[in-house]
Amino acid sequence: MSVCGFRFMTFPLRLLSFVSSCALLVGCGPTDQSAPSKNADEAAAGLTPVIMQTDWFPQAEHGGFYQALARGFYREAGLDVDVRPGGPSSHVRLRVARGDADFGLLRSDDTAMAISQGLPLVMVAASLQHDGEALLVHADSPVQDFSDLDGQTVMAPLSMVWVSYIQKKYDVVFKLVPTTYGLASFFADPALVRSCYLTSEPFLAQERGVPVRALPLIDAEYDAYAGVVVRRELVRSSPELVRAFVAATLRGWEDYLNGDPSPADTLILERNPQMSQGQLDYSRAALIEHSMVAGFPEKGERIGAIDMGRLQHEIDRLREFDALAKALSAEDIATLEFLPAAK
Structure with a gap:
């Protein structure tokens, strides 16, 4: 679970999201796929x-x-x-x-x-x-802490709020590249840092025999x-x-x-x-x-x-x-x- 919804980092992105959200909220009613369904048998059984x-x-x-x-x-x-x-x-x-x-x-x-x-x-x-959001690094990566991210390349969803938080808190600047839904690029690049979820990507790396470490965002007080x-x-x-x-x-x-x-x-x-x-x-x-x-x-x-x-x-x-x-x-x-x- 690398991405748990949508996160907004800058005001223009938030404004765009707000306009889009309002349009969807006002202009779109329930669809056949997502509208609540009424089950006659369950209703008869007294279930809501x-x-x-x-x-x-x-x-x-x-x-x-x-x-x-x-x-x-x-x-x-x-x-x-x-x-x-x-x-x-x-x-x-x-x-x-x-x-x-x-x-x-x-x-x-x-x-x-x-x-x-x-x-x-x-x-x-x-x-x-x-929440289990974290950064995934290779086991021999020089990145031991968030303060080591300066000058690194980090793969993460571009709208993540924590990106600006980490950069400001630790006074670091890193190159941000958009996430690909898979670990192929991470496995191929020993220097790459990427967002992950503590319960997911470390397991996938383990399955591939790739030694990794995870830096939980909670350790950065996020x-x-x-x-x-x-x-x-x-x-x-x-x-x-x-x-x-x-x-x-x-x-x-x-x-x-x-x-x-x-x-x-x-x-x-x-x-x-x-x-x-x-x-x-x-x-x-x-x-x-x-x-x-x-x-x-x-x-x-x-x-x-x-x-x-x-x-x-x-x-x-x-x-x-x-x-x-x-x-x-x-x-x-x-x-x-x-x-x-x-x-």
Whole structure:
């Protein structure tokens, strides 16, 4: 999962995105492919149809949702959930904002930018306490830290917010080249640095026998949530539905990490022919090793939790690096209303 949605780095890009988003939001209604479907049998059984739009193809990073689906946690909560795969053009923010999906998976920095551009979204839970974006280097690369990036060539999506953040924080300048969806160019160039995800590309390099290292962005204090977002109207009109979905999803994550992950794995493998059991095992282990889902208990983090102080710090950083169209508060971005109280 190298790209988790869309990230904007400069104001012109944000403005272009805002105009495009508004056009799509106003001019495009639900399509046959993405519109919520009503299943007569499920409705008769008293289940409420719900669409959850993910940000990428089925993978371990979505394990909690698929575990809740496979184990029947959503049905027990009265919900008939359709977990829909994403991809390079997921348009999660737009699909949720215009009602094509009820819930979506979106990073907290992307959520803040979408809300600053006028999209009526709110984050109701964290799917990942810590997003796994990182930089991948060859094992013998002279790049040991972000401060070593000066003069290097870095392959990453051109609109990534963290690019300007790293350059300013470490006072470095590097050549930025657009990402290709594959590792062939990285394998061919021992000097190349490229963006990666802790749960994915290191495994692919390992499979090829290429020794690599990863520099997690969290080590540079760029620390985003992967959040579950909804339309604000759904929060107002159907709070119990939101509460039920969040509770069942957190139960799914708890079970996927600490129980038998095979129910979710089976669904993921069925829905993503490119996925392998080896990749799922590696990714789940990485989710646990890096505390990406459960967070760090010593910091008060836990599955699903949102720290409003941390979120405000992230927003302030985005403003500092000119990534937000206007000032926002954490309360503009997220609500704790649907999360269980800390034990």
